[in-house]
Amino acid sequence: MSRPAQTDLAVLAALSIEPMTGYTVRDVIHTRLGSFWSESFGQVYPALARLRAEGLVDSGTGDRTGSSIHRLTDAGRARLVELMLEPPVSTRPRNGVLLRLFFGDAIGADACRRLVEQTRDRARALLAELEVARRETETGVDEAQRPYRLLTISAGEHSARAAIAWAEESLAVLRTLPSR
Amino acid sequence: MSRPAQTDLAVLAALSIEPMTGYTVRDVIHTRLGSFWSESFGQVYPALARLRAEGLVDSGTGDRTGSSIHRLTDAGRARLVELMLEPPVSTRPRNGVLLRLFFGDAIGADACRRLVEQTRDRARALLAELEVARRETETGVDEAQRPYRLLTISAGEHSARAAIAWAEESLAVLRTLPSR
DNA sequence: ACAAACATGTAACCAGTTACATGATTCA
DNA sequence: TGAATCATGTAACTGGTTACATGTTTGT
Numbered sequence: 377m378s379r380p381a382q383t384d385l386a387v388l389a390a391l392s393i394e395p396m397t398g399y400t401v402r403d404v405i406h407t408r409l410g411s412f413w414s415e416s417f418g419q420v421y422p423a424l425a426r427l428r429a430e431g432l433v434d435s436g437t438g439d440r441t442g443s444s445i446h447r448l449t450d451a452g453r454a455r456l457v458e459l460m461l462e463p464p465v466s467t468r469p470r471n472g473v474l475l476r477l478f479f480g481d482a483i484g485a486d487a488c489r490r491l492v493e494q495t496r497d498r499a500r501a502l503l504a505e506l507e508v509a510r511r512e513t514e515t516g517v518d519e520a521q522r523p524y525r526l527l528t529i530s531a532g533e534h535s536a537r538a539a540i541a542w543a544e545e546s547l548a549v550l551r552t553l554p555s556r
Numbered sequence: 557m558s559r560p561a562q563t564d565l566a567v568l569a570a571l572s573i574e575p576m577t578g579y580t581v582r583d584v585i586h587t588r589l590g591s592f593w594s595e596s597f598g599q600v601y602p603a604l605a606r607l608r609a610e611g612l613v614d615s616g617t618g619d620r621t622g623s624s625i626h627r628l629t630d631a632g633r634a635r636l637v638e639l640m641l642e643p644p645v646s647t648r649p650r651n652g653v654l655l656r657l658f659f660g661d662a663i664g665a666d667a668c669r670r671l672v673e674q675t676r677d678r679a680r681a682l683l684a685e686l687e688v689a690r691r692e693t694e695t696g697v698d699e700a701q702r703p704y705r706l707l708t709i710s711a712g713e714h715s716a717r718a719a720i721a722w723a724e725e726s727l728a729v730l731r732t733l734p735s736r
Numbered sequence: 737a738c739a740a741a742c743a744t745g746t747a748a749c750c751a752g753t754t755a756c757a758t759g760a761t762t763c764a
Numbered sequence: 765t766g767a768a769t770c771a772t773g774t775a776a777c778t779g780g781t782t783a784c785a786t787g788t789t790t791g792t
Contacts, residue, residue: 382650382751389659399771413655414648416753421773440760443771460663464652464671468594468780470562472644474711475593479569480704483640488704491644523733524660524668527726531654538718546707553703562779579743596781601745620788623743648752 383423385459386415388432388452395447397438398424408509411502411532427452484556489547496543499536506532563603565639566595568612568632575627577618578604588689591682591712607632664736669727676723679716686712 386409390401402420405413424446427433432452435444448456473491480488506529513525566589570581582600585593604626607613612632615624628636653671660668686709693705 382652386655389655389662392659392662397771398773399769403770409655409658410649412649412651412658414650414752417772418753418755418774419751425773438771440771442760456659457662460656460659461667464656466652467647467650469592470594470647471592472562472646474708475566475569475589476640476644477704477711478589478592478708479572479636479640480707481701482569482572482637487641488707492707521661523729524657527660527668527672527729528654528658530725531657531722534718534722535715538714542711542714545710549703549707577743578745579741583742597744598746598781598783599779605745618743620743622788 381459381462382465383415383419384427384432385456386413387420387423387427388448388456388459391433391446391448392453392456395436395445397443397445399443401446411506412528485550485553486555489550492543492546492550496540496547499539499543502532503536503540506536561639561642562645563595563599564607564612565636566593567600567603567607568628568636568639571613571626571628572633572636575616575625577623577625579623581626591686592708665730665733666735669730672723672726672730676720676727679719679723682712683716683720686716 386405387401390396390404393404396404398417398421401424402415402417405415405420424433424435428435428446430451431449432455433446434449434452435446437443438445473495476483476491477488510526510529510533513522513529517525566585567581570576570584573584576584578597578601581604582595582597585595585600604613604615608615608626610631612629612635613626614629614632615626617623618625653675656663656671657668690706690709690713693702693709697705
């Protein structure tokens with residue numbers, strides 16, 4: 377995969393839902409894909425300019441003064457499929473909580489407990505969000521897309537439930553260790 | 557957290573196990589923390605130079621010509637604790653598999669199935685690695701550190717098992733969808 | 737003798753965030 | 765009227781990877 381093809385993919389994919397402004401592209405990515413993807417405005421706007429220059433999106437004037445609505449061209453749709461079929465780029469892992477727990481003896485069980493509790497609470501919050509997303513998807517999404525969307529929600533649910541189970545087990549262990 | 561404090565933390569933490577060369581620092585991070593952390597040589601060597609300049613590590617000559625053994629100073633040990641107690645920096649999520657599955661309708665169930673199978677196979681391989689790590693940790697690690705190390709192994713196991721369960725469920729769903 | 741592993745470091749590049757600068761529209 | 769949201773874009777920075785360049789030691 378060439379340049380910031382990751383961002384290109386996400387932007388083209390967002391536009392495949394429907395034509396929208398750059399602001400909305402970022403917003404859709406943020407709110408709908410937020411649990412597994414992210415883009416900043418600083419990425420989205422240059423990406424749109426690049427994609428427009430390559431003829432992959434076509435930008436018309438939007439509702440407001442100065443705003444533009446971007447829509448996929450046929451070439452853009454083809455490029456989207458092309459990028460989708462490329463092997464996913466896996467970013468190197470960087471889990472600050474696990475790094476700290478691995479060397480947890482240096483800060484003691486109490487400090488570690490707080491980290492684990494935070495992880496658990498975030499997983500719970502995510503699970504609650506996913507519950508909402510699941511309901512919305514089961515009613516408000518096109519039948520062809522629905523099973524795919526549900527797959528990603530299910531991934532989040534499995535992962536969040538695993539995190540909660542791990543956190544609870546870990547807290548039980550940490551309570552038996554010296555607090556430092 | 558200031559400059560590349562993430563890398564400083566990982567390097568100082570590695571050196572807290574025992575004094576070692578830069579090469580070994582990277583190797584320890586790669587092999588022992590590999591499932592949740594990563595550093596490249598291009599990060600480790602400049603970090604060591606910086607930490608040495610700040611008096612946080614002390615570098616003596618190693619076994620080979622040109623090699624140096626780095627060890628934590630008292631200031632380095634204090635800095636390590638300081639960094640460990642700072643809130644973990646969470647990197648924004650970027651899961652290429654879920655991004656593709658969300659828009660899976662564009663490439664069809666067959667292509668998605670391959671992605672899910674790959675995810676499942678990787679999780680299985682990780683689980684096997686963690687099994688080895690668990691055995692090594694249960695026998696070969698200092699009693700004070702052992703429970704903390706096991707916590708991180710357990711996190712990997714929970715997450716891998718969740719990924720496998722999700723993948724199997726998802727494959728069942730995908731088999732019912734048109735292949736495109 | 738040769739390959740693999742150990743060892744160090746730099747330079748170029750790239751991906752991505754944050755902050756800044758600016759302004760329009762909507763709604764309470 | 766003022767705050768929140770919608771909207772666009774740039775610039776500086778930073779965190780990180782990859783590739784390059786170089787050489788030693790160990791083990792087969």
